Amino acid sequence: MLEIKCPYCGKRSQNEFAYGGDATVKRPNLGDEVSTKEWDNFVYFRDNPRGKHTEYWHHVAGCRQWFKASRDTATHEIFNTASLEEEL
Amino acid sequence: MSETFRTISENNTLDKSKVINFTFNGDSFQGYEGDTLASALIANGVHLVGRSFKYHRPRGFLGVGVEEPNAMVQLHEGDKSEPNIMATEVEITEGLKAKSQNCWPSVKFDIGEINNVLKRFFPAGFYYKTFMWPKSFWMKVYEPIIRRAAGMGVAPIKPDPDRYEHNYEHCDVLVVGSGPSGLASALAAANNGARVILAEDKAHFGGSLLTDNVTIGNKSGKEWADETISYLKSLPNVIVKNRSQVFGYYDHNMTVMFERVSDHIHNPEKYMPRQRLHYIRAGEVIISTGSIERPLSFGNNDRPGIFLASAANEYMKVYGTLVGKKPIIFTNNDSAYKAAIEFHKNNIKSLIIDTRPSSDGELVKEAQSLGLDIKFNSGIADVKGRLKVTSAIIGKFNSDKESYTSLEEFDCDCICMSGGWTPTVHLSSQAGNKLKFDESLDAFVPNNKRQKETAVGAANGSFTLNQSLAEGFQVGFDLSNSITSNNKNTSVPTSNEPSFQAHDKFWCMPLPQGKNPSRFIDFQNDVAVSDIELAFREGFRSIEHVKRYTTLGMAGDQGKTSNLNGLQHVSNIQKKIVPEVGHTTFRPPYTPVTIGTIVGREVGNHFQPTRKTPTHEWHIENNVVFTNAGLWLRPRYYPRGSETMSDAVNREALNVRKNVGICDVTSLGKIDIKGPDAAELLNRVYTNAWMKLPIGKARYGVMLREDGMVFDDGTTTRLSENHFHMTTTTAQAANVLSHLEFYLQVVWPELKVNVLSTTEQWSGAAIAGPKSRDLMQKLFPKVDFSTENFPFMGLVETEFEGIHAKLYRISFSGELAYEVNVESNHGLFMWNEIMKAGEEFGIQPYGTEALATLRIEMGHVSGPELDGRAVPYDLGLQGMVSQKKDFIGKRSLEKDAFVNPLRQTLVGLVPVDKKTKIPEGAHLVENDKASLPNPKLGHVSSSCWSVEYNNPFSIGVLKDGKNKIGQQLFAVYPLKDISIPVEVVSSHYVDPKGERVRV
């Protein structure tokens, strides 16, 4: 079980959090003309790297804030976490 | 009691004033407080405890603790019955009942032993090979025989009556194992201000200090251990636990420990847990788990009476028990001489067989000075005695050690063997440590760590007491210093122990000429030297493959005694060195853990939290049958008298259509949405338009996922310019809140909106039916309920006897309906007042079944239709999709597949005979007799008995559904051989124009 540092609450056990997917994906702006390929990339396609991965986590059983984490997908090491405004 | 096998030398722990009675295989025995089941049986001369897994060979005890591979027993009876328990880990209690397992009809005469005679048919990979035989042969002949013959104990079939608990701990330093290095680490870390947990698997602390003749400072090893433990227990920053096994090492320094809380207590207090699981998140873990002695391989080395030498020594020193009275000590190193010296203190002379040419070690010299017979450069080729060893065939090695010069038979009643020591690296390996092979030790030791763990003492390959203590104190200080920044050093006491000479890297004895007895490596899995050779001949090279093919080092044992011998044998055959062969992966749990402990208190009603509405007790008083809706308990129906479920559901639903009904809708998700951009948020998350919704009006909304699939639906009401009250389905309430938070925090942080769950703040009652307006008027006389002033989708805020009430005119049933929301603590009061006032209108409560009937008849979609595979068009919700604005998931709706007119869309279905209910999940096909695969046109999602038309009615999705209305199809359910002719009708079966809600 991982120990995750919420930028607002500090270190908490993994079972307080929900995983939120790749944090490098940017949603196209509302109202923009979006090609099918671009949209499909946004909705469906994700990299599956072995190693460093930037991802969203949600402190659901805590402060309910979303934040970013940099995690090694192979070793589960979490390099650091940051609020959405901060740089990782 | 017949002959007993107790020491006359001083033992450490038995209390001979306390006699304990127990039975084994129905025979009564006595032991003392402090005995394990193993030590008590051995003291009574019982060595035959079980039969081996595959060949059903007679087996006795090999070890004294967790390393025991053979002596597994079935404990207790009835609902407390427990299989596969190591007799070495059970402390006897008054009246304990134990029996052998894996044997029939008795441990002395086991029919399965024929497997031993037939063992050339049960070689390595037997199961895999058998699977390849004709399937029918396997299923009819082999599988039933193997099921009866193999397996170990018998799982109890009754619920476990015992109580188990979970506990979460945090500490700076966790020390695993209380031998000299563990005690030293804990002492140094604790003195330096760290919060320490010290865990010991056994009942007694001290590890090797309990069995070795050593001194620390001016005390004996045991005295030093006792003093250190009482000192540690007195410190406020230290938790000391015995009978506690740290069995798993997981990510981020999460370790899991299994504590036997009351297994050793005859009559535990009420509510005392039997066992406890501790989740320990440690800043640093010090692994001082010691080492396990290796067996030697020789003919029939698995016979009862053949022990590890360290186990024989511990039985004498800790449990006051003699494993025999005519021992042979067989060793390739000095440590086994400890057992010979201890035997001598009990006036028993050992014959010592040493594979080495000589040794100058102090223990060897002591044995010589005691006049013990030592045969160097010799080995045991084979033993005699089937149910118990009676003699050993001993030979002097030829110069190449591949054969014997001559063989000679010596009588004995036990053999104490030692093939050297294996550091217990399981936890280090579980933690991700890349082990390295230490040539001088002939074993793997921890090397490159991935987590915050440090091995000390024998677990780190440091086998002398001096080294162990020095390492322990140093590591304990360093790690605590890194956490507490304190600099309080604990001085290292001087220590004294006999000097040792190196072991002989020779452990697999040559076979006696012309004979081929089994030489076992893995006792628990019945893997012999010949099995590994066979695996090699059959082409298995990778150690992981050899492991799985032969089952070496698998299962509960995890190769504790067999791992290194197995690896060395594979290396020898492949003419490689051990590090090239590598080692298999050590997996948790290190020792078996009961399922009860893993589950803890999460059983029965404690499996998950139960959410109850404020009117829960009222429902019970009114004969409710509840249903689980997520964590909520919701009323399903309220049977009266002898009503069946369908009677009750039809009555409740009909009463809503005819009079008025009341339904507890508290569990619907409610989200309070506030802020200047609240309307803009709704506009983005719902498919329809929200900017112009007037204050005091509700609107039905549909939410999509980004992939265009319908995610949730519900009504949302504008309470004021910047304040909305959103409702969600019961099932998706939590997910919708997370969804809104994601978009507000991550995607559109510029929106000024706050969202908050208010599900539990409001108690909701739906009042539905043609007489609902009259009832509402009676309850709230000041409110004008005319459609002009309180139209469909309207909101009126009022009060009832001083209680604030929100009245919504919304409907899920399709009838004229209102929803009364009051603060939760007034929910029961309000409900009772509604029931009182409603009596004259014929009010009845209705549950989720009647609610389903009402909404299915109306063609309203719910969970079964919103299954994550439907776009709005499929559900007839295309009218809800705004063309003028963008929203979550809109771009996906343009995808070709989602605009295909042949998509499955919502329809109604009526059985042609107007009688047969259509099962939910049935497939819709054109021809029920068509050859397979019969093209599926759709499926039935929800079914009910239409109270309006008094016949079954279902809704479902159907390919090109709108153009198939009026056609006849078949609803088929091949699993139950059901085929029902059905007519396709509109999903709006009742009140297709939706007039009733607007009257």
Ligand SMILES: [Zn+2]
């Ligand atoms: Zn937080």
